[in-house]
Amino acid sequence: MSVVPKSSRGPSWWTYMRRSKTRTYIISALFILPALINFAIFRYVPILWAARASTWQYSLLGGYREWIGMEHYLRALQDPILHKSLRVTFTYVLVKMPLEMVLALALALFTNQVRKGMGTMRTIIFTPVVMSMVVVSVIWALIFNADSGLLNAFLRMIGLPKQIFLTNPKLALPSIITTAIWKDVGFSTILIVAGLKGIPGQFYEAAIVDGANRWQLFRHVTLPLLRRTLFFVVVTQTIFSFQVFIPVYSMTRGGPLDATKVIVYYIYQLGFLFQDMGYAAAVSMILLVIILIISLIQIRFLRSEVEY
Amino acid sequence: MLNPLRRHRTWWIAAALLVILSLVLAACQPAAPAPEAQPAEGQGEAAPAAAETGGKEPVVLKFLKLNDPVEAIAFAKIEEEFRKIDGGKWSYVSIEYDTVAFRDLFPKIETSVAAGVELDLIQADGPDMKHYAWNKVLIPLDEYFTEEEKAAFAPQSIEEGSYKGVFYGPPFMQSCSLMWYNRDFTDAAGIQPPKNLDDSWTMEEALDAWQKTTVDNDGDGTPDVWGIRWGQGTWTGDYEHGIFRRSNGEKGSPTYMGMAPDGVTFQGYFDTPEAIEAMQFYQDMHLKYKVTPVEPIPNIFQSKKAAFVVFPDNIIGDINNQYPDGGFNLEVTGIPYFKTQLCHTGSWHYGISANTKHFDEALAFVKFASSKEGSRIYYEALRQLPARLDLLNELPEYNEYPQKLVKEGFQKFGIPRIQTPGYTEYQQVFAEVAQNIASGADPAEQMKEGAIRIEQAVAKYKGWNE
Numbered sequence: 001m002s003v004v005p006k007s008s009r010g011p012s013w014w015t016y017m018r019r020s021k022t023r024t025y026i027i028s029a030l031f032i033l034p035a036l037i038n039f040a041i042f043r044y045v046p047i048l049w050a051a052r053a054s055t056w057q058y059s060l061l062g063g064y065r066e067w068i069g070m071e072h073y074l075r076a077l078q079d080p081i082l083h084k085s086l087r088v089t090f091t092y093v094l095v096k097m098p099l100e101m102v103l104a105l106a107l108a109l110f111t112n113q114v115r116k117g118m119g120t121m122r123t124i125i126f127t128p129v130v131m132s133m134v135v136v137s138v139i140w141a142l143i144f145n146a147d148s149g150l151l152n153a154f155l156r157m158i159g160l161p162k163q164i165f166l167t168n169p170k171l172a173l174p175s176i177i178t179t180a181i182w183k184d185v186g187f188s189t190i191l192i193v194a195g196l197k198g199i200p201g202q203f204y205e206a207a208i209v210d211g212a213n214r215w216q217l218f219r220h221v222t223l224p225l226l227r228r229t230l231f232f233v234v235v236t237q238t239i240f241s242f243q244v245f246i247p248v249y250s251m252t253r254g255g256p257l258d259a260t261k262v263i264v265y266y267i268y269q270l271g272f273l274f275q276d277m278g279y280a281a282a283v284s285m286i287l288l289v290i291i292l293i294i295s296l297i298q299i300r301f302l303r304s305e306v307e308y
Numbered sequence: 309m310l311n312p313l314r315r316h317r318t319w320w321i322a323a324a325l326l327v328i329l330s331l332v333l334a335a336c337q338p339a340a341p342a343p344e345a346q347p348a349e350g351q352g353e354a355a356p357a358a359a360e361t362g363g364k365e366p367v368v369l370k371f372l373k374l375n376d377p378v379e380a381i382a383f384a385k386i387e388e389e390f391r392k393i394d395g396g397k398w399s400y401v402s403i404e405y406d407t408v409a410f411r412d413l414f415p416k417i418e419t420s421v422a423a424g425v426e427l428d429l430i431q432a433d434g435p436d437m438k439h440y441a442w443n444k445v446l447i448p449l450d451e452y453f454t455e456e457e458k459a460a461f462a463p464q465s466i467e468e469g470s471y472k473g474v475f476y477g478p479p480f481m482q483s484c485s486l487m488w489y490n491r492d493f494t495d496a497a498g499i500q501p502p503k504n505l506d507d508s509w510t511m512e513e514a515l516d517a518w519q520k521t522t523v524d525n526d527g528d529g530t531p532d533v534w535g536i537r538w539g540q541g542t543w544t545g546d547y548e549h550g551i552f553r554r555s556n557g558e559k560g561s562p563t564y565m566g567m568a569p570d571g572v573t574f575q576g577y578f579d580t581p582e583a584i585e586a587m588q589f590y591q592d593m594h595l596k597y598k599v600t601p602v603e604p605i606p607n608i609f610q611s612k613k614a615a616f617v618v619f620p621d622n623i624i625g626d627i628n629n630q631y632p633d634g635g636f637n638l639e640v641t642g643i644p645y646f647k648t649q650l651c652h653t654g655s656w657h658y659g660i661s662a663n664t665k666h667f668d669e670a671l672a673f674v675k676f677a678s679s680k681e682g683s684r685i686y687y688e689a690l691r692q693l694p695a696r697l698d699l700l701n702e703l704p705e706y707n708e709y710p711q712k713l714v715k716e717g718f719q720k721f722g723i724p725r726i727q728t729p730g731y732t733e734y735q736q737v738f739a740e741v742a743q744n745i746a747s748g749a750d751p752a753e754q755m756k757e758g759a760i761r762i763e764q765a766v767a768k769y770k771g772w773n774e
Contacts, residue, residue, distance in 0.1 A: 057768075059443075060418040060419060060421065060422035061417075061418055061421055061422070061439075061440070061443035061445055062443050063422075145603050145605065146601065146602055146603045147530045147531075147601045147603065147605060148530075148605050148613075152530075156528055156530075161529075162529055162530060164602060164603065164747075165603075166603055167602050167603050167743070167746070167747040168747070169747070253739075253740070253743070254740070255740055255743045255744060255747070256743055256744050256747040256749070257744050257747070257749055258740075269736065272414075272415040272418060272419075273414075273415075273732055273733065273736045274732075274733050274736065274765050275439075275732070275733065275768070276765075
């Protein structure tokens with residue numbers, strides 16, 4: 001048996017640790033380790049399990065019954081309710097997102113002014129964000145009620161006819177969108193305000209010296225330098241919007257005539273009420289792919305080319 | 309070379325990170341055994357210490373049930389009495405309650421079972437018992453109840469609590485919805501609803517009364533008082549709303565049965581011309597005659613905004629709680645019908661989870677809680693129709709109006725909802741169909757599409773009762 005001289009074994013782990021660069025890497029890794037563990041346990045592992053469940057006949061009570069491969073995905077191609085729920089979800093996102101972004105930008109520009117009371121104003125705008133979505137949904141359902149709702153009382157007061165909001169297929173989704181915007185706009189506003197405050201004042205000063213008016217300041221200074229913030233807000237809010245569930249669950253239960261049956265509500269129905277968790281997992285995987293693709297497109301087109 | 313201060317700081321940071329890591333890992337460990345004798349709010353007395361229980365280690369039974377503050381009082385009392393029976397034999401047992409809202413109970417049971425949560429007792433809705441039995445979530449209790457003991461329960465409850473003839477759990481209450489009304493409104497309209505079931509109104513006769521009691525005082529197009537609210541809460545569930553379609557069939561007909569005997573066929577039962585005709589009437593109540601709001605208003609009857617309501621007898625307790633000094637003239641009449649008068653019975657059952665590690669204690673509790681003594685405690689707190697016939701026959705109030713009608717209705721025309729392991733799937737589709745019809749969708753189209761959707765959803769149970 002040959003004996004390897006101690007000096008030829010390479011540096012000990014202690015020596016290795018003491019090297020400055022290695023130590024920095026290890027310390028950095030330790031910093032992100034809790035977050036990584038959290039992500040692995042609560043995000044990635046469930047995604048993998050959902051991918052596995054999507055290939056089985058699986059229900060929560062009955063467990064895994066039979067492996068069926070891609071059968072659930074083929075079923076999804078022919079499922080008219082899924083197709084309708086996808087249409088409803090895209091309509092929801094495509095209407096809500098632009099409205100919310102424009103409103104949030106306007107509110108952010110307004111509350112970013114150096115005026116008395118702007119702090120209070122920002123607090124008022126942000127308050128719905130910290131409220132429970134269930135509470136918000138219940139309150140808005142009462143406001144929208146056809147016979148005893150505040151909104152119809154107001155319409156009657158100004159001489160307009162009563163509207164049925166939540167049980168009218170044409171008005172139910174707009175009602176849900178209104179509720180969601182009221183709840184979420186404060187979050188987007190605060191982020192945009194933070195972005196506005198991060199724009200260095202010298203850019204405005206230089207533009208003013210060059211004779212820029214208010215619109216030109218907004219168009220050529222604020223918007224380009226806010227692009228990074230707007231990119232973040234658009235991507236995160238789009239993802240959240242695709243995952244809308246609580247207002248639908250609380251206000252309309254997907255009706256009437258499936259007019260508000262967004263995809264996450266449909267997944268809930270399939271998994272928890274129709275005992276079809278395998279198919280629900282397959283639909284969840286489809287939603288994951290859709291969100292990933294849309295996020296990649298957004299990242300491609302909204303990436304900021306301006307650094308400051 | 310690092311300066312000593314910086315090196316120290318680095319080590320502190322590393323140590324702190326290790327502590328955080330340990331905490332994260334500790335949090336991922338399996339749950340520690342349940343703390344002993346730490347009752348939650350609404351729970352009964354804490355489990356006594358081992359020394360006080362003849363040396364037996366305390367046992368905490370975990371009971372997943374509905375969130376109902378009045379029921380919590382009843383169970384605290386039942387638990388207290390349970391610990392005294394058999395000379396304190398079960399004094400080492402206590403109950404820990406996990407309570408959820410009605411609509412969350414079924415999903416919560418599912419997730420608890422799937423997650424392998426240590427669960428001993430389940431409060432199960434009668435129509436869901438077959439589903440739990442099919443999935444082997446509950447332990448069959450047939451051998452622990454003699455025929456004599458089972459005969460003490462209402463036959464509807466035995467049917468609801470059984471799967472393929474095997475008894476899975478005793479009931480602790482029953483119900484049968486009748487039509488209650490506020491006499492101030494019927495007097496004002498000059499109407500006198502019949503006070504015995506033989507003279508109950510047909511749907512057409514009831515519609516006339518609902519129209520007369522729908523009042524729009526200020527002429528703004530929105531009634532100040534509506535004629536009728538059909539059902540508890542604001543949902544279009546099968547318990548009350550499913551009565552329409554079944555009532556339009558003669559006894560024994562496919563419409564009346566509502567579903568084929570195989571428990572998975574709905575075409576030809578759910579979508580018969582009679583069922584569609586009944587649901588057309590249901591739509592007309594909302595949109596043509598406008599005697600009931602399209603969008604349900606919470607507590608519409610209790611807040612004196614509706615003249616009639618279809619509700620079980622727990623409405624008496626609701627009204628007494630809201631009007632403790634009187635001021636609400638509550639009366640009852642038979643439930644309206646088309647061809648056959650019926651009410652859906654609705655018992656809640658005790659179920660023992662297949663995950664339990666304390667079967668003997670759970671069984672002892674279930675047997676006591678469903679006994680005459682336990683059922684009496686429950687009844688005294690909630691005042692809802694008992695599922696035990698021996699108790700029901702002893703209660704003098706059920707021999708007098710208004711509860712006399714509830715007892716008679718239950719015994720005369722109370723039938724369980726359709727009995728299938730796929731009841732939840734059925735009810736989900738039915739509720740959507742009913743909501744769509746009330747909102748103006750074509751009843752024939754909805755019922756036919758609904759029947760197909762239900763069959764697709766329950767196909768997995770094919771052959772369950774063979």
